[in-house]
Amino acid sequence: MTAQTGTKLEADVVVMGGGPAGCWAALAAAEQGARVIVVEKGYVGTSGATAAGNTTIIDAAPGSVAQSEAVKRRRARGAGLVEEDVVTRVLDETYRQLGRLADWGYGFPTSDTGLLFRGSMRGVDYLYFMRRKLLKAGVTILDHAPADTLLAHEGVAAGVSGRWRASGERWTVHAGAVVIASGGCAFLSGALGTNNLTGDGYLMAAELGARLSGMDFTGQYGIAPKGSSVTKGIVYFWATLFDVDGNRIEETGDRQEIVARHLLRGSVRAVLDKAPERLREGMRHGQPNIFLPFDRQGIDPFTQPFEVTLLYEGTVRGVGGILIGQDGATDLPGLYAAGDAAAREPMSGATSGGGGPNASWALATGVWAGGAAARFAGSLGPLAVRRPARAATGITGTTVAHADARAELADIIRAVQGEVLPLDRSFYRSGDRLAVSAQRLDTLWQAVRRFDVRLPGQEKSYEAAAMTATARWIVASAQARPESRGIHRREDAASTGEAPRRIHSGGVGRVWSRWSHAADHSTPESLAAE
Amino acid sequence: MIELLSPTRCIACNLCVKACPDHVFEAVENDIPVIARKEDCQTCFLCELYCPVDALYVSPLRDRDEIVSEEELAARGLLGSFRQRMGWDRSRPKGTHKDTSYRMFEDDKVKP
Ligand SMILES: Cc1cc2nc3c(=O)[nH]c(=O)nc-3n(C[C@H](O)[C@H](O)[C@H](O)COP(=O)(O)OP(=O)(O)OC[C@H]3O[C@@H](n4cnc5c(N)ncnc54)[C@H](O)[C@@H]3O)c2cc1C
Ligand code: SF4
Numbered sequence: 195m196t197a198q199t200g201t202k203l204e205a206d207v208v209v210m211g212g213g214p215a216g217c218w219a220a221l222a223a224a225e226q227g228a229r230v231i232v233v234e235k236g237y238v239g240t241s242g243a244t245a246a247g248n249t250t251i252i253d254a255a256p257g258s259v260a261q262s263e264a265v266k267r268r269r270a271r272g273a274g275l276v277e278e279d280v281v282t283r284v285l286d287e288t289y290r291q292l293g294r295l296a297d298w299g300y301g302f303p304t305s306d307t308g309l310l311f312r313g314s315m316r317g318v319d320y321l322y323f324m325r326r327k328l329l330k331a332g333v334t335i336l337d338h339a340p341a342d343t344l345l346a347h348e349g350v351a352a353g354v355s356g357r358w359r360a361s362g363e364r365w366t367v368h369a370g371a372v373v374i375a376s377g378g379c380a381f382l383s384g385a386l387g388t389n390n391l392t393g394d395g396y397l398m399a400a401e402l403g404a405r406l407s408g409m410d411f412t413g414q415y416g417i418a419p420k421g422s423s424v425t426k427g428i429v430y431f432w433a434t435l436f437d438v439d440g441n442r443i444e445e446t447g448d449r450q451e452i453v454a455r456h457l458l459r460g461s462v463r464a465v466l467d468k469a470p471e472r473l474r475e476g477m478r479h480g481q482p483n484i485f486l487p488f489d490r491q492g493i494d495p496f497t498q499p500f501e502v503t504l505l506y507e508g509t510v511r512g513v514g515g516i517l518i519g520q521d522g523a524t525d526l527p528g529l530y531a532a533g534d535a536a537a538r539e540p541m542s543g544a545t546s547g548g549g550g551p552n553a554s555w556a557l558a559t560g561v562w563a564g565g566a567a568a569r570f571a572g573s574l575g576p577l578a579v580r581r582p583a584r585a586a587t588g589i590t591g592t593t594v595a596h597a598d599a600r601a602e603l604a605d606i607i608r609a610v611q612g613e614v615l616p617l618d619r620s621f622y623r624s625g626d627r628l629a630v631s632a633q634r635l636d637t638l639w640q641a642v643r644r645f646d647v648r649l650p651g652q653e654k655s656y657e658a659a660a661m662t663a664t665a666r667w668i669v670a671s672a673q674a675r676p677e678s679r680g681i682h683r684r685e686d687a688a689s690t691g692e693a694p695r696r697i698h699s700g701g702v703g704r705v706w707s708r709w710s711h712a713a714d715h716s717t718p719e720s721l722a723a724e
Numbered sequence: 725m726i727e728l729l730s731p732t733r734c735i736a737c738n739l740c741v742k743a744c745p746d747h748v749f750e751a752v753e754n755d756i757p758v759i760a761r762k763e764d765c766q767t768c769f770l771c772e773l774y775c776p777v778d779a780l781y782v783s784p785l786r787d788r789d790e791i792v793s794e795e796e797l798a799a800r801g802l803l804g805s806f807r808q809r810m811g812w813d814r815s816r817p818k819g820t821h822k823d824t825s826y827r828m829f830e831d832d833k834v835k836p
């Protein structure tokens with residue numbers, strides 16, 4: 195790779211991504227005295243899955259009945275893969291930090307009973323607040339600065355580089371430690387707030403040999419009014435659903451699954467008629483974005499049935515990501531991961547962690563990863579940023595001429611989407627279809643790696659590569675699990691009741707996946723000097 | 725997708741250029757910004773919150789164009805409607821404490 199030119203910066207800790215996980219990581223690192231830079235593809239405050247929605251978070255005091263019930267619910271839903279001690283630690287940390295948010299003056303509402311309600315936040319208000327908090331703590335924020343390359347020195351993470359969206363020029367941050375908080379991957383499905391979430395951090399980590407986990411638990415979709423982006427599934431708790439013939443759907447159980455089954459038979463309509471008046475008002479004033487598709491199209495969702503669809507959410511509300519240990523450490527020294535970028539099995543097991551667990555996970559793992567990264571950087575001493583760090587990742591492209599790179603990349607992205615987004619690819623899987631997908635994705639990988647993100651017209655090539663790679667780990671992991679479990683639904687294999695085990699995956703040129711051993715607790719440990 | 729940047733309302737503060745997570749707008753020297761990359765719009769509606777003068781309109785249709793007219797949108801009360809409901813004022817959240825989402829958790833249907 196050629197020498198990097200452009201902006202050059204130094205930090206103790208560089209955080210990739212400024213959603214909740216990245217913000218909490220940056221704050222935790224700064225509070226330990228580290229110099230911190232956040233690099234963000236979009237804008238810290240509006241980018242990512244939390245910003246665009248509302249975020250239910252689990253507010254339960256350590257040792258309380260509410261907390262032990264929340265832990266039990268996690269365990270009951272997780273199909274054997276939840277680690278109760280981790281859930282408890284996440285909830286303890288969440289409780290502590292929600293308290294600090296309140297102390298700092300975050301405007302939690304007071305419910306009608308006069309109690310402060312901290313169990314749900316408007317994402318865009320929350321992240322506006324966090325941005326200001328970071329700036330006050332002396333954190334440097336680079337907005338519109340997508341990362342595409344990890345720097346390393348002798349196998350240790352040593353920085354990040356990327357490009358400015360506006361000018362196309364390069365920037366480089368040399369750092370003592372790196373936190374990947376770049377969110378999940380939803381393959382540009384259109385689900386709310388997910389456009390920047392293309393798995394970039396997964397690819398950067400995997401290129402350096404870090405393992406992923408839980409990529410099999412990615413059959414996650416959100417219900418949205420057809421044609422809209424608003425995948426806010428919570429309102430369908432109060433919905434009546436109708437099938438393609440207009441008959442009321444009486445089935446009970448998982449709402450997404452009911453909708454998926456009926457979409458495959460034609461179409462589904464919904465009406466939110468079960469919401470009492472008090473709740474209707476509560477939703478309107480609490481979460482106005484729910485109503486934008488309705489109000490702007492002149493529909494009354496409480497009385498007029500409207501068509502719904504499912505949009506893919508992948509690892510955003512699903513499970514898979516970079517394998518981390520207790521404090522967010524990955525397999526690579528100096529490299530940490532948090533939030534959706536990290537594998538969430540300990541928290542949500544084999545199912546979606548949407549609706550509370552994910553927000554808590556993003557906060558807690560952010561705090562831990564940021565703190566551990568600061569300690570790691572501190573243990574290296576001030577000369578860490580002078581290490582002759584080199585680009586360790588980044589697909590290099592070739593000199594192959596591209597007649598119309600934009601169109602070629604758009605075709606590749608569409609083809610990758612074709613192997614992931616359809617209901618018969620990710621909601622319901624089968625060995626035959628997975629085998630076909632695996633082959634096609636191998637070919638697409640060969641095609642996408644010929645592009646170079648630094649060249650004009652090829653700006654989307656890193657995202658395209660990251661999505662292709664993520665799709666390959668998903669397919670390889672799904673192939674490795676010949677049973678149905680949680681949100682991995684195999685048409686050709688039922689739930690086996692087998693002892694729960696995780697599936698790890700990784701590799702870039704050649705993708706691999708394998709069962710982790712039941713007793714395999716060799717999750718990465720931080721090398722930070724205590 | 726974003727459908728309107730009103731030239732009559734816009735004061736060229738360029739906050740939308742800065743705050744849009746998908747780099748949809750492009751600043752223009754000595755002029756108001758333009759919607760330069762509509763196809764990258766993720767229909768998140770957040771630019772409407774940051775615009776201090778309600779000059780932006782995001783159609784709820786995420787994968788189709790919608791032809792809109794400013795007068796009609798204004799007449800229907802849709803310019804700035806999301807901002808008002810959220811309680812944002814001059815590009816700042818002022819309604820955080822008025823969030824009534826807690827009502828969704830009152831009947832124990834939803835348990836995080
Ligand atoms: C519609 C919707 C509703 C949800 N509701 C809830 C809920 O109520 N409760 C709950 O617990 N969970 C919910 N979730 C899930 C929750 O939003 C996520 O788990 C959470 O946002 C994860 O936080 P994060 O910081 O890891 O990722 P994000 O918030 O997605 O942030 C990742 C950031 O990284 C940036 N980034 C990506 N690539 C790069 C790169 N190459 N360089 C630099 N920056 C990059 C992105 O722009 C983004 O800002 C919901 C998800 C959706 C889609
Ligand atoms: S709706 Fe969201 S993505 Fe679209 S222009 Fe506005 S801020 Fe940007």
Ligand code: SF4
Binds near residue numbers: 734735738740757779
């Ligand atoms: S935020 Fe509003 S006023 Fe400011 S430049 Fe954009 S459209 Fe114009």
